[in-house]
Amino acid sequence: MTFSTNFLNNPLCLLLAAVLSLAGCAGVEPGTPPLTIIALETAQQGSPVARRGALHWTVTTSGGQGTVVYEVQAQQAGIERLLYADALGTGSWTPKEPGRYRLKVVVVDEAGTVVDSGWSDEYAYSPLFNRDSLYALLPVQNLSDFNAPLYDIHTVLRARLRSRGFQLLDPALLEDFMAKYRMRHTGGLSRHLSQKMQEELGVDGVFITSLETWQEEIPPRVSLFIRVISTGSQPEVIWIDSVGLTGDDAPGLLGLGRIKNSRLLLSNALEKLLDSYQSYLAGRSPEYLHTGGQPKLQQVGTDVGSEDGFVETIQPRRQSQLLLVNAESATAGGVIKANKPRHQPQFSYRASTFDPTRQYTVAVIPFLNINTRKHAGDIVALHVVRQLHRYANLRVFEPGLVRQTLLRYRMIMQAGPSLAASDILTGESILDADLIVSGKVFDYQGATGESKADFSIQIFDGAKREIIWASRSYATGDQGVYFFDWGRVPSAHGLISKMTEAVVKLLEE
Structure with a gap:
């Protein structure tokens, strides 16, 4: 088979070939070495005890185009979880629960190149308490x-x-x-x-x-x-x-x-x-965590840095799934089951900017009583603390510590936390909370007869100074029950437990 080369004698064809050649090279910086991970260094800091010792990492890279983003994942019992995603190649993480952990770093540059460090050595962290405590x-x-x-x-x-x-x-x-x-x-x-x-x-x-x-x-x-x-x-x-x-x-x-x-x-x-x-203590407590996978690339527009005022960059958007580990282990209230529609909030809002996979510190303040029984606000707040504590990426402050801060600064919140009160609770030198959870209790019945609960929840992001969650929940113990009391929730405790569980799961999904 023979090919004709007469088109090379045509100046118009030569010009077209040159344009196509330049177009094929667009977006590629000549001479830029490929993105490579040189080394991942990991080491334990402090005592190998959960909530006390830390696991430090440093990743060294070379090459790549533009900004490099590091996504750090941890593995425990074969399950991967997402810890961190940012432009810093070093950091520390303190395991919340006892177990054996390994780290891995996935690095992405603006050209979309993805490199994986592989898993580090395994590090063991024991429980904070034991039989001698x-x-x-x-x-x-x-x-x-x-x-x-x-x-x-x-x-x-x-x-x-x-x-x-x-x-x-x-x-x-x-x-x-x-x-x-x-x-x-x-x-x-x-x-x-x-x-x-x-x-x-x-x-x-x-x-x-x-x-x-x-x-x-x-x-x-x-x-x-x-x-x-x-x-x-x-x-x-x-x-x-x-x-x-x-x-x-x-x-x-x-x-x-x-x-x-x-x-x-x-x-x-x-x-x-x-x-x-x-x-x-045996490491079998049910816990929710966000599993991590390979980054999904997403183009993000900005309005600076180019002649036409628009630049396209590529940043990793983390793909994660909420997973319940040790699901077969029972809590005091029994094995955790899927939430039923009747226990879901009647209304809920979550800000589009909220990232549920991030690590947060959370302060839960006593809820306000609105024409209901004494201590109902404290009770619902304890239910919320219990549900939030079950998530691996959330650190909930001890309610006594929050109470001490409220008393120390004489904060009386008749209509929820004000911006001034939020600034105190989120101040680095005071409580340093990322999120502030508050709410109102409108009805709480369960001492006798049919159980009822009606409450709202609001979550404020201190750094962004905005509400990132709002919901209203109402249910009765007999709601949706038609035959032989099957599915009836006889106690207000059980009802509020299911309702707060549904709210927190919607927040974190």
Whole structure:
């Protein structure tokens, strides 16, 4: 086969060939070496303990075009999660939960070139607490509307903890400490008291118990929260769970499964809560995390840097999926299941600029009561803290620390946090919260009869000074139930738990 070269003698054809050649080279900088990862260096900083030690990384690259973006991923038990995506090639990450972790860095340049460092060596992080840790058990906080046997509940809980091998501070020493520092509030821990407990008593963790519901009349009802707080200069919520039980939860055939004794119901509730805490210590606690994949390239326009006022750059947009790990492990309220439509908020808004995969610190302030029972705002706030704590990318401040800040600066928020109050809560030298969660409770019924709940939630981004989430939720325990009470939620605790879970999942998806 032969080809004719007569077109080379035509000047017009030569000009066309030159134009096509230049067009094919457009966007490619001549002589630019390809993007390459030279080395990924990783090392542990501090003690190999979750929430205390850090995992440091530095990645060195060469070549590539324009701005280079680094996406850092962590792997635990074969599951990848997204940690970080920015133009900095070095940083540190503190694991929130115990486990064995590896790091990987994916690098992208403006030409769309993607290079992968591969996984680093594995690093182990142990739980903050173990069998030798010393705990203080604070008196029970009463958030119910009734007189409850708080001392008896405290005594039973103490006996159950000791029977499971937990080391507890002598009650006399704790009583002297509370008298010395005039500690009256037992529903949280301030920074000052947390540090003094560690220094003077040698306490590692503190059990805080909040009683939500107590009813001895048949059918009895018991609802309570328990959380464990670390001591020191920065008290943290290490674990939190709750349970709400009624005597009619599982009546069975001819009502033989009904429980009529409130003390038996309390015993069952405490067993479920302590089983949940031991599951956490064993590294089997359910947790939501954002899994990471290869970056998806997206063209982003800017209005500076070119003759026509428009430049196209390519930045990585992270592809992630919300995954529940240890899904087979039960919380105190049972195995986590998919949310039902009737528990979803009636209205919700999430700002388009909000990135749910980022790492955030979160302050939850007590919700406002609007014509409802006493302490309803504190109860719903605790439900929100429990749900947020379950997400790997969120660090929720200890409610006692938030309360201390509100009292210190004499902040009274009758209509939610103002910009001035938000500036205080997000200030680097004060609380340094990224997100502030507030809300209002319009209805809370569950001591007797049908359970009802009606509340709103608002989340404020301190850095952007804008509302990134707003929702309104309303439901009843009998809603959507038509045959034999199947699917009925008898307690307000169970109802609010499902409703707040649905809200937080919509926020993070």
